[in-house]
Each structure stands twice: as structure tokens, then as C-alpha cells.
Amino acid sequence: MVEEKTTYCRICEAYCGLRVTVEDGRVTAIAPDPEHVTSRGYVCRKGTSFDQVVHDPDRVLHPLKKVDGAWQRISWEQAIGEIAVKLNAIRLRHGPHAIGLYMGNPAGYSYSHLLAARGFTDAIGSRNTYGAGSQDNLACFLAAKLLYGAHFQLPIPDLDRCAYLLIVGANPAVSHGTLVNAPNVREKLRAIRRRGGKIVVLDPRRSETAAMADEHHFIRPGTDAFLLLAMLHVILAEGLEARDFLAAHATGVDALRATVARFTPVVAAAETGVPAETIVRLARELAGAKGGSAYGRPVCGPFGTLAAWALEALNVVTGKLDAPGGSVFSEGLIDTVGVSVQIGADQRGRKRSRIGDHKDVVGELPSGILPDEITTPGDGRIRALVVTAGNPVLSTPNGEALAAAMQSLECSVVIDLYQSETAAHADYLLPATSFLEREDLPILHANLMLTPYAQWTEPVVPPQGEAKPEWEIFALLSDAMGLPMLDSRVVDLLRRGARFFGRDLPPRALLDLLVRFGPAGDRFVPWSSGLSLAKVAAHPHGMPLPPIRTGILAEKLRTADRKIHLVDPEIAGDLERLRPGAGAGDPRYPLRLIGRRDTRSNNSWLHNVPRLMDEPCTRLRMHPADAQGIGVADGDVARVRSRVGEIEVQVRVTDEVMPGVVSLPHGWGHAGPTNRRVASARPGASYNALIDGGAMDPLSGMSFLNGFPVAVERAGDGGRAAPG
Ligand SMILES: Nc1nc2c(c(=O)[nH]1)N[C@H]1C(S)=C(S)[C@@H](COP(=O)(O)OP(=O)(O)OC[C@H]3O[C@@H](n4cnc5c(=O)[nH]c(N)nc54)[C@H](O)[C@@H]3O)O[C@H]1N2
Numbered sequence: 023m024v025e026e027k028t029t030y031c032r033i034c035e036a037y038c039g040l041r042v043t044v045e046d047g048r049v050t051a052i053a054p055d056p057e058h059v060t061s062r063g064y065v066c067r068k069g070t071s072f073d074q075v076v077h078d079p080d081r082v083l084h085p086l087k088k089v090d091g092a093w094q095r096i097s098w099e100q101a102i103g104e105i106a107v108k109l110n111a112i113r114l115r116h117g118p119h120a121i122g123l124y125m126g127n128p129a130g131y132s133y134s135h136l137l138a139a140r141g142f143t144d145a146i147g148s149r150n151t152y153g154a155g156s157q158d159n160l161a162c163f164l165a166a167k168l169l170y171g172a173h174f175q176l177p178i179p180d181l182d183r184c185a186y187l188l189i190v191g192a193n194p195a196v197s198h199g200t201l202v203n204a205p206n207v208r209e210k211l212r213a214i215r216r217r218g219g220k221i222v223v224l225d226p227r228r229s230e231t232a233a234m235a236d237e238h239h240f241i242r243p244g245t246d247a248f249l250l251l252a253m254l255h256v257i258l259a260e261g262l263e264a265r266d267f268l269a270a271h272a273t274g275v276d277a278l279r280a281t282v283a284r285f286t287p288v289v290a291a292a293e294t295g296v297p298a299e300t301i302v303r304l305a306r307e308l309a310g311a312k313g314g315s316a317y318g319r320p321v322c323g324p325f326g327t328l329a330a331w332a333l334e335a336l337n338v339v340t341g342k343l344d345a346p347g348g349s350v351f352s353e354g355l356i357d358t359v360g361v362s363v364q365i366g367a368d369q370r371g372r373k374r375s376r377i378g379d380h381k382d383v384v385g386e387l388p389s390g391i392l393p394d395e396i397t398t399p400g401d402g403r404i405r406a407l408v409v410t411a412g413n414p415v416l417s418t419p420n421g422e423a424l425a426a427a428m429q430s431l432e433c434s435v436v437i438d439l440y441q442s443e444t445a446a447h448a449d450y451l452l453p454a455t456s457f458l459e460r461e462d463l464p465i466l467h468a469n470l471m472l473t474p475y476a477q478w479t480e481p482v483v484p485p486q487g488e489a490k491p492e493w494e495i496f497a498l499l500s501d502a503m504g505l506p507m508l509d510s511r512v513v514d515l516l517r518r519g520a521r522f523f524g525r526d527l528p529p530r531a532l533l534d535l536l537v538r539f540g541p542a543g544d545r546f547v548p549w550s551s552g553l554s555l556a557k558v559a560a561h562p563h564g565m566p567l568p569p570i571r572t573g574i575l576a577e578k579l580r581t582a583d584r585k586i587h588l589v590d591p592e593i594a595g596d597l598e599r600l601r602p603g604a605g606a607g608d609p610r611y612p613l614r615l616i617g618r619r620d621t622r623s624n625n626s627w628l629h630n631v632p633r634l635m636d637e638p639c640t641r642l643r644m645h646p647a648d649a650q651g652i653g654v655a656d657g658d659v660a661r662v663r664s665r666v667g668e669i670e671v672q673v674r675v676t677d678e679v680m681p682g683v684v685s686l687p688h689g690w691g692h693a694g695p696t697n698r699r700v701a702s703a704r705p706g707a708s709y710n711a712l713i714d715g716g717a718m719d720p721l722s723g724m725s726f727l728n729g730f731p732v733a734v735e736r737a738g739d740g741g742r743a744a745p746g
Pocket residue numbers: 125126127128129153154155157158410411412413414416417418437438439440442454455456457492617618624625626627688689709710727
């Protein structure tokens with residue numbers, strides 16, 4: 023039997039609509055959905071190649087247990103039973119914090135995974151929760167918290183109407199956009215220029231986005247805060263700020279003016295390498311643009327929160343916030359901000375880490391300390407780790423330290439599609455369903471959509487082999503451990519709304535409640551025109567919701583006085599670190615390493631998909647002057663060293679990176695025990711083997727990934743490696 027089913031892709035934040043052909047329970051083709059409410063027929067190669075993930079012969083389809091160093095197939099009953107006994111024993115002996123959880127990026131694309139993992143950790147009560155956020159965007163959330171009063175109250179660039187877009191530390195032409203849901207973002211960028219608007223990119227590499235822009239300026243990695251504060255300096259010194267807007271909505275304008283006084287364009291030019299005249303001009307252009315915004319994620323350096331905060335402050339001071347074409351608040355099916363406030367996830371610094379006394383951001387502690395939390399003796403030491411939809415051995419700093427630390431755990435469990443590099447060090451590997459095997463609705467991006475919409479999808483094919491959705495795995499585990507999983511705060515919140523719940527509530531019933539008590543919900547009033555999950559489900563290509571509103575700032579601010587706070591004690595304190603020369607480092611490591619993404623890959627996975635792995639994309643890109651200096655030619659193998667590790671990679675000599683900077687994608691290094699044939703044929707090397715977990719942005723705990731000091735030299739014989 024041949025069926026055509028509509029669904030959507032859950033690899034990246036674009037959520038493109040898909041049309042999937044299913045023949046006798048197998049996915050045989052994936053095409054774009056031309057009728058999808060936002061993507062309208064746009065799709066990338068990753069989405070259309072996903073059949074090669076669902077039916078990958080190397081996928082893990084049965085629970086596995088490590089016995090004498092080798093994986094052995096076991097039953098679900100045995101796996102859940104044994105894990106529950108071990109976790110309970112650890113909890114009883116050492117308390118809740120002895121169980122750690124790492125939740126990776128793909129979990130964010132599954133509503134039921136999010137609810138279940140949250141319920142599981144709430145029930146255990148461990149402070150030790152980690153995730154992709156400290157490598158990704160926690161500093162952006164923290165900046166929103168400090169300025170607007172709530173972590174998830176993050177505005178998005180109004181790409182469809184803006185006349186000026188300053189992109190700092192993002193590469194939407196390849197990433198398809200982050201912290202904003204805007205499928206086919208390349209077309210949106212092109213349209214800005216067709217409308218007569220302007221795009222300016224600041225990036226240490228002439229990125230694919232820079233190539234589409236009107237202007238690109240090289241900026242030294244990790245120095246964005248200097249430049250953004252200097253732009254604020256120019257605007258406030260020249261009286262270009264939006265006075266009426268600030269008078270109505272902000273406090274601390276004069277204090278900010280005083281704070282940024284020392285960040286002159288000349289100081290910033292010396293730090294960033296961007297000429298002072300350019301900084302002045304960009305400040306004037308942004309301030310003068312009718313509808314524009316500063317956008318990006320320049321947060322993976324040593325001053326991540328300061329950079330994120332200054333970027334937001336630019337939109338505030340120029341009055342671009344909450345204005346058409348500016349930096350706007352989107353609203354969707356679910357009130358992400360309200361829910362996070364009500365479940366207590368919005369509090370600043372709810373928990374503190376044992377190592378380093380770091381504050382969490384939205385529940386996450388810095389991944390950089392995870393190995394030390396496992397190996398450092400004492401009360402509260404992590405003795406069991408559950409990793410779900412993550413590959414921290416490749417994606418977090420000093421992955422080798424984590425791999426080694428995992429050996430000392432009493433119990434480690436990985437829930438994944440594959441025998442990942444992290445799974446290689448685990449005791450149990452539990453097979454999860456891929457996104458085409460599960461129902462879903464995009465909730466994480468509910469208030470980040472440029473064109474707000476809702477979409478419900480049923481599974482397109484049944485679970486492959488014995489794979490289970492994570493929801494079910496956590497429910498089984500909670501049951502076996504005797505944990506009251508459904509007593510989590512999320513469920514409490516929902517219970518208050520609807521009083522009729524039992525223990526065996528399927529996740530879609532919870533979701534229905536979130537929808538019905540959400541901003542667009544029907545509140546169970548039969549004659550209401552509001553929404554329920556069933557009403558959303560009646561729109562197979564997605565259901566449009568009311569478009570973005572502007573002029574709603576008063577509703578959106580969550581600070582106690584309903585004002586934007588342009589001074590904040592944590593920011594003021596951290597600014598003390600931002601002194602000229604702060605980025606100067608150890609002369610033994612003269613180059614700065616930055617990351618790079620590729621349209622064929624997604625973080626550390628999809629590297630076993632034959633259709634995507636057709637061209638090499640893992641070379642270290644290096645400026646000709648730097649290459650010449652160390653005698654390396656295009657195609658040579660070089661050794662990259664940092665204070666914590668070294669790797670060997672093939673070099674591509676190109677002036678697309680600025681002198682002094684080398685660029686390498688993360689998520690590679692598929693050597694070691696794995697059954698993934700395509701990935702291990704082109705393993706690449708792991709970027710994060712070079713990164714020191716102890717080096718981080720102190721306010722957000724975000725890892726210092728971009729701009730990390732390294733040295734590059736010609737490898738031993740300078741020989742040529744296989745292409746990769
Ligand atoms: N140096 C450096 N490091 C980085 C970054 C960088 O720019 N530079 N970027 C960081 C960012 S932004 C992120 S988000 C992180 C990502 O880092 P992680 O969150 O650790 O995620 P991935 O490396 O993408 O690994 C995802 C794993 O989940 C598995 N998987 C895929 N789909 C599913 C599913 O549906 N269920 C389950 N259970 N498993 C699934 C995959 O097989 C893979 O093993 O990497 C970060 N690390």
C-alpha cells in the first residue's frame with residue numbers, strides 16, 4: 023500500500039513541511055510540502071534525506087547492555103528493570119544529586135520528550151541537569167531575563183518587514199536561523215535587499231550569510247561585546263537614542279550612558295579589528311534605520327552574556343524593540359513565558375553547582391563542569407548519568423575528559439538512535455524513535471515564530487524495531503523506580519486547570535490542556551472559537567495563527583516595575599572583566615579557533631547518511647598568511663594544539679577567514695568503537711577535544727568555544743590524509 027502523509031521536519035528550527043511517501047510501512051520518499059503554512063515548499067537536503075536515518079541499517083533498534091566491553095542485546099524488561107534498581111540504589115545511598123541528566127538538542131524538537139524528561143528530573147530532584155544550552159544560547163536567555171524579566175521573552179528580528187539587519191555571530195544562510203523560526207530564511211534575506219534594505223554581517227569568517235550581505239566586516243573572535251558597547255556609546259553620546267520610547271519603557275538610560283563612556287570606537291577598534299569609523303557609521307545607520315534590528319548569537323566567547331546583553335540593548339536604545347520591522351515579540355499557541363514562570367523555571371539562579379558554585383540558567387548547569395562533577399569525590403558527586411538525545415563526548419568541551427569520567431560512573435544510560443561516541447562509554451543504550459516515528463507539535467518555538475502557526479502531526483511510520491518514544495522510556499523507568507513522575511510541576515500546573523486526571527495520562531492529553539488553557543485555547547467552553555488539539559489537527563499543513571503584533575511591550579515585560587532595565591548589577595559586575603587587552607592570550611597559542619556549520623550536517627549527527635556525506639567538509643580553514651608562516655599547504659595535515667588537547671586535521675588555505683583565525687566544524691571525530699559505517703569512513707576530528715571545560719562565560723556558564731586559543735603546526739610528515 024502506498025500512502026502520502028504530511029508532517030514536518032524536526033532537525034532544525036525551520037520546521038519545514040514535508041510530504042512523505044510510505045510504502046508498506048517504509049518511508050520511500052520525502053518531498054517538500056508546497057502547501058505548508060510557512061515553508062511553502064522549501065526544504066533542505068537534510069529533511070529529504072531523513073529516510074536514510076529512519077531505515078539506516080546501522081541504527082540501534084534494540085536495548086543494548088555493555089557486557090565485557092561489548093554490546094549485548096537485551097529485552098526492554100531487563101533493561102528498565104536493571105537500570106531502575108541501579109538508579110534507586112544510588113539515590114538511596116547518595117541522594118538525588120548523584121543522578122545526572124544531559125538532554126541534547128533533538129529533545130527540544132519533541133514536545134513529549136521535553137515533558138517527560140522534565141517530569142523525570144523533577145521527580146528525582148537532582149540539581150545536576152545539563153544540556154546543549156551551555157554550548158548554544160543560555161546567554162541569550164539570560165540577557166532577556168535581565169532586560170525584560172523573563173528568560174523566554176526573547177524578541178525575534180522582524181525579517182519580513184525590516185529595512186536594516188545587523189547580523190553578529192550567526193550564519194542563517196547555513197543554519198536556517200536560530201532563536202527564530204523562519205523557513206527559507208535565505209529568501210527572506212534576499213527580499214530585504216530587494217526592498218532596498220541593507221544587511222551587514224560581522225563575522226571572523228566571510229560566511230555564506232556574509233556573501234549575501236551588503237557589507238561584511240571581519241571581527242576578532244570573542245570581542246563582540248567591545249563593538250556592541252561602542253555602538254551604544256556612539257548612539258548615546260550623539261543623542262541618537264529613541265528618547266520617547268526610552269522614557270516610556272526603560273530605566274537606567276543615564277547610567278548606561280555613563281557605563282559605555284569608556285567603550286569608545288577607538289578602544290573597540292583596537293580590540294575587534296573593525297575600524298573606528300565603521301563602528302561609528304554602523305551605530306548611526308542602525309539608529310537611523312526605519313525598521314531594523316541587531317540579531318545574532320555572539321555568545322560562545324569569554325564574554326557571552328555581555329555580548330548578548332549589549333546586542334539586545336542596541337535594539338532597545340534605538341527604539342527598534344516591539345516596533346514594525348524591528349525586534350519583535352511573537353506569540354503562539356502556547357505561552358512559553360507564562361508556563362516557564364509558573365513552573366519555576368524562570369527564576370534566576372535557582373540552583374548552584376557543587377563545582378565552581380555556578381548558577382543554572384533555565385535549569386541547566388554548565389556542561390563544562392560535568393566531567394569534574396563526576397570525578398571529584400565528596401557529597402553530591404554524580405554517580406549515574408542519563409544522556410538523552412545528546413552526544414556530549416563530541417559536543418561539549420573537553421569531550422575526552424567526559425569520556426574518561428564516564429568510566430567511573432556506577433551506571434550510565436544513553437537514549438539515542440545510534441551507537442554515538444557518548445554511547446560508546448555507557449552501560450546501557452536504549453533505542454529511541456526518530457521524529458518520523460512520533461507525534462508532535464512545535465512547542466519550544468511557540469513564541470519565536472516569524473509567522474505564528476500551529477501544526478499537529480501523527481507518526482508517519484511505526485517505531486522501527488523495538489525503538490520507543492522517550493516519553494515511554496521515561497514513564498517505564500519512573501514506574502519501575504516508583505517515582506511519582508506525573509507529580510512534576512508541569513503536570514501540577516495543568517492539574518490546576520483541569521481537575522480530572524489519572525496516572526496514565528498520554529502526553530497528547532497534557533498537550534491538549536496546554537493548548538486549551540494557552541493564549542489561543544478554548545478553555546473547554548463548547549461554544550468558544552478558541553483552539554484545542556483536535557482543531558489544530560484538522561490542518562495537516564499547519565494552521566495559521568494571528569500575525570505578530572507590535573506595540574505590546576507593556577504586556578510583555580515581566581520585570582517587577584514593567585520597565586526594561588538598562589542597568590543590572592550582574593552586568594555591571596561582569597563589565598569589570600571587559601578591559602582592553604582582556605582577550606590577549608598565551609603566546610604559545612597564537613591563533614583563535616572558531617566553529618563552522620555545513621548544510622549537510624547537524625551538530626554531531628546525520629554523518630551516517632550516505633546521501634549527505636558526498637563531499638568533504640571537515641577541513642581546518644586557515645588564512646594564506648598563517649599557512650605560509652608554518653609551512654602548510656592546501657591539503658596538508660596539520661596538528662592543532664590547545665592547552666587541553668590536540669587533533670590532526672586536513673587544511674584548506676583560504677582568505678575567507680581573517681588572519682589569526684582558524685575555522686573548523688564541531689561534532690566530528692567518529693573514531694573509536696562504533697558500528698556506523700558511513701560516519702567512520704570519514705571520521706574527522708573533534709573540535710571540542712581542544713576546548714577547556716573550565717573556561718566559560720561566568721554569568722551564563724556558557725562554554726568558551728569560539729575564539730579559543732590554539733596553535734597549528736605541520737603534522738609530522740606533513741603527509742596528506744584521506745579527504746575529510
Ligand atoms: N565547539 C562547538 N561545540 C558545539 C557547538 C559549536 O558551535 N561549537 N554547537 C553546540 C550546539 S548549538 C548544540 S545545540 C550542541 C548539540 O549537542 P548535543 O545536544 O549533545 O547534540 P548532538 O551532538 O546533535 O547529538 C544529538 C544526538 O541525538 C541523537 N538523536 C537524534 N535524534 C534523536 C531523537 O529523536 N531521539 C533521541 N533520543 N536521540 C536522537 C543523535 O543520534 C545524536 O547522537 O552542540 C554544541 N557544541
